[in-house]
Amino acid sequence: MAIRAARLADAEGILEIVNHEILNGVSIFELAPRTLADQRTWLQDRAGVHAVIVATPDGDDHTVxxxxxxxxxxxxxxxxxxxxxxxxxxxxxxxxxxxxxxxxELVGLAKSHGFHTVIARISGGNETSVAVHRSVGFELVGTERQVGRKFGRWLDVSVMQLMLAD
Incomplete structure (x- = not known):
């Protein structure tokens, strides 16, 4: 697997992941699928220090x-x-x-870009995401109760934080 900066050509692969979550999951609080134009705009708006990175299979630079x-x-x-x-x-x-x-990789980028802290908002009791964030050093700092509503149910958001500098 390779990790690299996202390119505009990655918009379709990212869109597939995003729209699946919008339509089937609770990790994204959007209710309507994005268009390819929306996703391209999102990518273009995230340049410089507000980076987007992608993971691709070794030898396949086109699959996200x-x-x-x-x-x-x-x-x-x-x-x-x-x-x-x-x-x-x-x-x-x-x-x-x-x-x-x-x-x-993202935490390394945040450090190299001079950020002080990173916040993660994890929805719907996603314990896998909480565990992954914990494994990288994030700590649970709070829970926002019933701040989202999707698929007819209220959703809490766990707030996790990683301090990058003293």
């Missing part, structure tokens, strides 16, 4: 096994040294260490 991103935590300037992370793995490739590898 998973992706991860850093996004601004908040729009107010005092939050500029804090980022929020997202990690998603294609449903056919889960349980192979791809999520952890992406998260480790």
């Amino acid at each position: 096994l998973g992706f991860a991103s850093l996004s601004p935590f908040h729009t107010r300037p005092a939050y500029n040294t804090t980022v929020e992370n997202s990690v998603y793995v294609h449903r056919d490739h889960r349980g192979q260490g791809i999520g952890r590898a992406l998260l480790e």
Whole structure:
């Protein structure tokens, strides 16, 4: 497996992962599928320090096994040294260490870009994601109760945090 910076050509592979989660899962709080144009815009908006990375199979630079991103935590300037992370793995490739590898690479990028802390918001009691984040050093710092509603049920969000610098 290789991990590299996402390119515009990766939009379709990322879109497949995202839309499956939107339509079938609770890890994304969107209700309507994205279009390819939406996904391309999302990728273009995440350049520089707010990076997107993808995992691809060795020797196959076109198949997206998973992706991860850093996004601004908040729009107010005092939050500029804090980022929020997202990690998603294609449903056919889960349980192979791809999520952890992406998260480790993403944390390294956040450090090299000078961020102070990374926040993860994990929805719907996703214990696998909580465990992966814990394995990389994130700590549970709180729970936002019933902040989302999808598929006719209320969803909590676990908030995890990794301090990058003292």
